[in-house]
Amino acid sequence: MHETRVPTSVILLVFLMSTLEVPTRAELQLLGQPGNMTVMLDRRLKLPCKHSGEGKIDVKWYHNNEEMPRRGQNYKITHNGRLKFTQVKVIDRGKYHCKVENEYKERVLSRVANLVVHAPAEVIDKHQLTRPRHVRVGAYARLSCQAAGIPPPRIEWRKNGELVSIIKIM
Ligand SMILES: *[C@@H]1O[C@H](CO)[C@@H](O)[C@H](O)[C@H]1NC(C)=O
Secondary structure, three states: OOOOOOOHHHHHHHHHHHHOOOOOOOOOEEEEOOOOEEEEOOOOEEEOOEEEOOOOEEEEEEEOOEEOOOEOOOEEEOOOOOEEEOOOOHHHOEEEEEEEEEOOOOEEEOOOEEEEEEEEEEEEOHHHHHOOOOOOOOOOOOOOOEEEEEOOOOOOEEEOOEEEOHHHHO
């Protein structure tokens, strides 16, 4: 019995010929993408999704994997695909990534970047703390201080400028 076998070199050549096809258009690629960031509340913020390629290219942005409308109350997606916030809010924290897609349905995803929004520390209801109080000697007095901020602020008490320990306050 005689078997005809295609020599390996021929297979390799056919394979090479099929892969060495001259590209007909520039490759769709990302040149700039978002990275992890921490911003202060109400600040401006720009996230890049810089890309190159041929034909009509569409850029989409995702916040926690949900596609974002092209325009929101405090942001817009620019014509070159950047995500621009005018004032970052706490609700904007989370994960972001972009996707570029050309008219030939080729697509590239960016990395996922985490946005952390910090809010300044502030005392809530200062009046509650500063209103004068008259207490009899030996009576119980209670001062309370509520504060807000991200990350949550640490509260310190001072008496005439001196740090007071928790034990002493109680
Ligand atoms: C970005 O943040 C995420 C979540 O906090 C973390 O897992 C990841 O390692 C960070 N990436 C970089 C490049 O720092």
